[in-house]
Amino acid sequence: MAKQARQLKSFDIIVLGAGIVGVCTALHLRRLGLEVALVDRGHPGEEASFGNAGIVQCNGFTPHAIPLRPLELLGIALGQSSAVSFDFGTLVRLLPWLRRYHAASIGRGAETYSRVIAPLRAFAVQDHLDIAEATLADRFYRKGGWLHLYRSEAGYQKSETEHHYARVFGVSYDELTPAELNTLEPGLNANSARAVHWTQSCSVSNPGAVVDAFWRGFVQDGGSYIRADARKLEPQRGGWSLEGELGSIFAPQAVVALGAWSADLLSALGEDYPLVAKRGYHMHFQPRQGVSLSRPVVDVENGFALTPTENGIRLTTGVELAERDAPPNPKIVKLAKRRAGEIFPLGRALEEEPWMGSRPCLPDSLPAVGPSPTIPGLWLNFGHAHDGFTLGPVTGRLLAEQIAGKGPVLDISGLAPARFFD
Numbered sequence: 302m303a304k305q306a307r308q309l310k311s312f313d314i315i316v317l318g319a320g321i322v323g324v325c326t327a328l329h330l331r332r333l334g335l336e337v338a339l340v341d342r343g344h345p346g347e348e349a350s351f352g353n354a355g356i357v358q359c360n361g362f363t364p365h366a367i368p369l370r371p372l373e374l375l376g377i378a379l380g381q382s383s384a385v386s387f388d389f390g391t392l393v394r395l396l397p398w399l400r401r402y403h404a405a406s407i408g409r410g411a412e413t414y415s416r417v418i419a420p421l422r423a424f425a426v427q428d429h430l431d432i433a434e435a436t437l438a439d440r441f442y443r444k445g446g447w448l449h450l451y452r453s454e455a456g457y458q459k460s461e462t463e464h465h466y467a468r469v470f471g472v473s474y475d476e477l478t479p480a481e482l483n484t485l486e487p488g489l490n491a492n493s494a495r496a497v498h499w500t501q502s503c504s505v506s507n508p509g510a511v512v513d514a515f516w517r518g519f520v521q522d523g524g525s526y527i528r529a530d531a532r533k534l535e536p537q538r539g540g541w542s543l544e545g546e547l548g549s550i551f552a553p554q555a556v557v558a559l560g561a562w563s564a565d566l567l568s569a570l571g572e573d574y575p576l577v578a579k580r581g582y583h584m585h586f587q588p589r590q591g592v593s594l595s596r597p598v599v600d601v602e603n604g605f606a607l608t609p610t611e612n613g614i615r616l617t618t619g620v621e622l623a624e625r626d627a628p629p630n631p632k633i634v635k636l637a638k639r640r641a642g643e644i645f646p647l648g649r650a651l652e653e654e655p656w657m658g659s660r661p662c663l664p665d666s667l668p669a670v671g672p673s674p675t676i677p678g679l680w681l682n683f684g685h686a687h688d689g690f691t692l693g694p695v696t697g698r699l700l701a702e703q704i705a706g707k708g709p710v711l712d713i714s715g716l717a718p719a720r721f722f723d
């Protein structure tokens with residue numbers, strides 16, 4: 302019997318990757334009237350967008366520091382830091398990248414970061430709530446901001462630049478005395494030297510469920526969801542084709558929103574991006590003695606967060622620099638749990654194994670959003686590092702407006718992928 306020809310379905314655009322970034326890009330493109338195929342190899346929102354701390358943050362004007370001083374490196378090598386960890390081999394492999402990262406975290410690099418990121422953060426909460434209300438995900442959101450804890454005065458002093466920019470960009474925060482902290486979060490051990498309450502931010506009780514609801518909203522709006530391996534994307538005359546589980550699709554344009562996997566595809570297409578996976582872990586715990594939290598708390602010097610979620614208190618860890626696909630390192634969660642137990646009474650673990658995911662990070666800590674500099678018909682939206690949950694709705698909207706020729710309301714030239722090809 303002759304083999305039946307596989308059907309070819311045409312769209313205006315294919316969005317590759319259904320994390321928060323891809324789902325929000327697809328949703329906004331659909332709102333602008335385009336026929337959109339959203340592609341993922343699995344269910345939407347099951348990678349980094351699933352396991353994060355769920356903070357939608359209005360602040361964050363300085364890149365996350367990665368220490369490079371010899372003494373600090375020694376502490377990391379000895380496994381003493383719960384904020385950053387890497388082994389010697391990784392340090393050697395990533396040294397050129399770490400130098401670029403460091404240069405972009407200080408002086409003029411840091412100033413550029415704050416100037417580019419501030420307008421995006423200004424829209425973050427509103428853009429989340431806009432989609433959340435339309436997709437009935439608003440039940441997962443809570444107001445009340447989030448907390449930064451500092452165990453030492455020296456640690457607090459290091460955050461002065463962040464506070465300076467918050468004042469410059471009009472983002473309010475409250476410095477709390479131990480008594481005020483105790484009133485706000487009675488479950489926390491209030492002996493920390495300092496606490497700062499970022500009042501304008503919000504957070505969610507289940508990041509994965511939020512992405513799932515956004516995705517359902519996209520499908521209800523007439524968007525198509527297709528299971529396929531994005532690495533099978535092929536350039537065709539006038540566009541792109543992709544073999545999915547149920548047949549082939551074609552579109553004149555495509556968006557790469559594959560998070561920590563974006564550089565794999567782009568490299569195969571001839572564009573190399575310095576994308577590194579900053580891995581992180583989470584585990585849920587029962588609060589002890591019925592004590593809970595009302596908002597996420599980040600222990601700045603120790604790099605972990607405690608977030609109240611639908612599934613218990615979620616402990617998320619700091620940064621592990623390692624190969625994206627290397628086996629998990631169980632010591633990282635153990636150390637974070639020990640440090641977290643010093644400030645909050647964690648009860649029994651609610652899972653056997655921790656979850657692990659990858660923050661996709663470029664050396665200037667900013668995402669790449671805009672047209673590919675060398676490949677016609679290809680758009681990029683990846684590299685959101687520590688802020689993808691916060692910024693997915695904003696960069697999704699801005700890129701969709703750019704693609705649809707509506708002219709984004711913000712100047713996003715600072716995010717242009719072309720900055721890596723000067």
Ligand SMILES: Cc1cc2nc3c(=O)[nH]c(=O)nc-3n(C[C@H](O)[C@H](O)[C@H](O)COP(=O)(O)OP(=O)(O)OC[C@H]3O[C@@H](n4cnc5c(N)ncnc54)[C@H](O)[C@@H]3O)c2cc1C
Nearest residue numbers: 320322342348349350353354356531560581688689690691
């Ligand atoms: C521990 C931790 C805590 C964090 N806390 C916060 C926080 O509180 N607030 C915040 O704003 N951000 C936070 N982040 C960062 C945030 O989670 C990420 O920046 C964000 O989720 C990245 O979203 P994404 O859509 O780019 O990538 P992902 O969510 O990883 O999505 C990528 C998608 O691409 C798909 N894909 C990959 N390869 C293929 C392929 N070959 N074919 C088809 N599909 C493919 C994957 O299946 C996946 O669905 C945290 C991250 C971690 C790890």
